[in-house]
Amino acid sequence: MSAAVKAAISIRNLSYTYMAGTPLATPALDGVSLRVNAGEIVALVGQAGAGKTTLLQVCDGLLRPPATGMVQVLGIDTAEPQALSRLRLRVGLLFQRAEAQLLERFVGDDIAFTPRQAGLPRDEVRERVRQAMQAVGLDFEEFKDRRTFNLSGGEMRKVALAGLLASRPELVLLDEPTAGLDPESRTSLLEVVRRLRDQGATIVIASSSMEDLPGLADRLIILNHGRVAAEVPGADVWRYGPLLRAQGLDLPELCSIVEHLADRGLDLQPRSLDPDGIAEAICRIWTS
């Protein structure tokens, strides 16, 4: 990997244990070392309890890493307490339970929370809120004065995502962002992620499901029992079926088709791992 590429996240030998020093101590991360380059989309995949959420929360400085490990996020060492509030204005973390993330009574105020914390002028805050709501498919006029805690689960997640977008983060950490979403909301969320990438943000997605990831992530980092078990390039993920299955994961349907065809001697070499890319590869072979 080229050293010239700036690292958004750099982690060395990180271990973390929940309830450390108690009879119920539970190790979550064990000697994790990884690097996420600026502008990359990286997926952290693994079964439940693999340490994905812990890793994201360590990156946002919410969990205190022990003295042995080193965590640098956007060039800031998370062991420095004074730097953390500055760091969090540049990092957006979407929690698995979006409702935990909402804290203001009205939708507009909630989305404006982080920009206001950053001390932005009123007009800019309003503009950011409008754009963020538009990006997640919430009508500004209709939703800005709605009560946050009366929203449905899906709407709450959209508000949480809009709150993240309004802060215009350089690093976006998404914890199981598509879990429990209906197909339309899922598509729109993936669209938001792609747009964020186009705008130059670094994105880390933690997910226990491989669905949606192959066509989206540049790299997949597989976690197993708190350790990095493997790293797989997103574009060629279908070549790693046996490795993924050994880690308790499975390829999405589309990738499985590409894998099965390759096993039968037909290497599609799709441009992208989405229906469009695969259809194009089949047509190319068919016509040649």
Next chain:
Amino acid sequence: MQDLDFLRHITLGQYFPRRSVVHALDPRVKLLGVALLAAAISFNASYAANAILLAACFAIALLSLISPLYILSGLRPAIPFIVFFALIQVAFFTGPYGPTLHPRQLLHLGALVVTDSGVRLVLISVARLLELWLLTSLLTNTTPISTLAGGLESLLRPLSALGFPSHDLALVFTLALRFLPVFALELEDTMKAQISRGVQWNSGRLAFVANSRRIAALLVPLFVDALRRAEGLATAMEARCYVSRRRSIGGKGHTSLLYLRFQARDWVALAALSAFAGALILCRNAFPW
């Protein structure tokens, strides 16, 4: 940086599996033992009796193979409040207390009068708090919640004949204890989510004063979540055919996996605890200091 691993500080309501004598006891013995010792703690206001009781609580913790200091660490978040109330009591309590029938002035500074009875009140109150905290924590640390509820229901069963809802009460007790760590986790989640969005929670000596203004923003989502969870739990229980025993056919709708039967060690433990607590209650005036 905040230490946002809240469950580490919740010692009450957690079950720690161990192969110890205390773990093996019948839950009814533990419940009666806690009640007897709590009575002994309430009756004794002397230093000597409380030293004995505190030593007994430490001994029970050691017999349970759980560090008493770890259990006491659960009280750490309450230290500012304990110190605050202790100072108020020391500064203003002047009446007789326990064996100190004639309070002696130790310090007199304007309206501030410190007496030996005020000091006794504070020290005995702290000792009682430590003893009760150790006992109640050990009760849940050494007994799974469902077993504890079964024991409680069994103890209250004689009252069912009078229409007392013993089963329902045991269920409420189980759920309340069961959800203590769950709420700690939810509080942790909500705080983390808010901090990640730029909310500043202070740490340090007077952090609780600075943070009190932010607590409201924390309580609303927490209560919304708690009410949703309660509603979901009630629906789930109904969907899984739960009916209150009082409303079930003939009052005999429920069976239990838990089969409680006193063994020799239970009788021995109950006798020892009764003798110990009884002796301390009867001799409460015999301690000179």
